[in-house]
Amino acid sequence: AQSVSQHNHHVILSEAASLELGCNYSYGGTVNLFWYVQYPGQHLQLLLKYFSGDPLVKGIKGFEAEFIKSKFSFNLRKPSVQWSDTAEYFCAVTTGFQKLVFGTGTRLLVSP
Amino acid sequence: DAGVTQSPTHLIKTRGQQVTLRCSPISGHKSVSWYQQVLGQGPQFIFQYYEKEERGRGNFPDRFSARQFPNYSSELNVNALLLGDSALYLCASSWGQAYNEQFFGPGTRLTVL
Numbered sequence: 001a002q003s004v005s006q007h008n009h010h011v012i013l014s015e016a017a018s019l020e021l022g023c024n025y026s027y028g029g030t031v032n033l034f035w036y037v038q039y040p041g042q043h044l045q046l047l048l049k050y051f052s053g054d055p056l057v058k059g060i061k062g063f064e065a066e067f068i069k070s071k072f073s074f075n076l077r078k079p080s081v082q083w084s085d086t087a088e089y090f091c092a093v094t095t096g097f098q099k100l101v102f103g104t105g106t107r108l109l110v111s112p
Numbered sequence: 113d114a115g116v117t118q119s120p121t122h123l124i125k126t127r128g129q130q131v132t133l134r135c136s137p138i139s140g141h142k143s144v145s146w147y148q149q150v151l152g153q154g155p156q157f158i159f160q161y162y163e164k165e166e167r168g169r170g171n172f173p174d175r176f177s178a179r180q181f182p183n184y185s186s187e188l189n190v191n192a193l194l195l196g197d198s199a200l201y202l203c204a205s206s207w208g209q210a211y212n213e214q215f216f217g218p219g220t221r222l223t224v225l
Contacts, residue, residue, distance in 0.1 A: 004154075043115075043216050044204075046214075049213065097209065099160065100147075100155070100204075101157070104154050
């Protein structure tokens, strides 16, 4: 069965710092990869997704992620975080149909 | 366009009771999926329905059931509630059966006492 690991449960950064959140998945076949974000008091929103093609994908709000197939990784990055990026971030994978398998999430706190 | 809506927002039940949660997908979306999010964990897949048929089921006991109506709205039922069923129940809709982007609703917070 597929699984997703997120390495950091809590991350605290100052504004303007760079962000990288790790995500590894276990599945040997073709995968679709996602990062979702949950801002305080809001519902899950899609940040970015990878289906095929260029392994460097760009999402909303300046986020990007790189798919490295050999490492089974899909790390999320942002060069300069803002206070408004404070949220919980979830990496997820699906192997074809609708079943999304999520990681446990990373809580990001950005201090002004 | 309205997003995915869920009702009720919050619910408190006692052990052994039954609960029904409701979801209305985005207009035009034919697929509805349900997820359970326990505090401190990521959402876990429960069911997917497409065109009123169950298309996928996660590792949940038979106490959990769901259905989809002709207007594509959906209900999730949980019988014989346990304390461990306390969680945020999320509904997500998408256009088709195979992967399309899933749009999540705000969830129903269920507390079992």
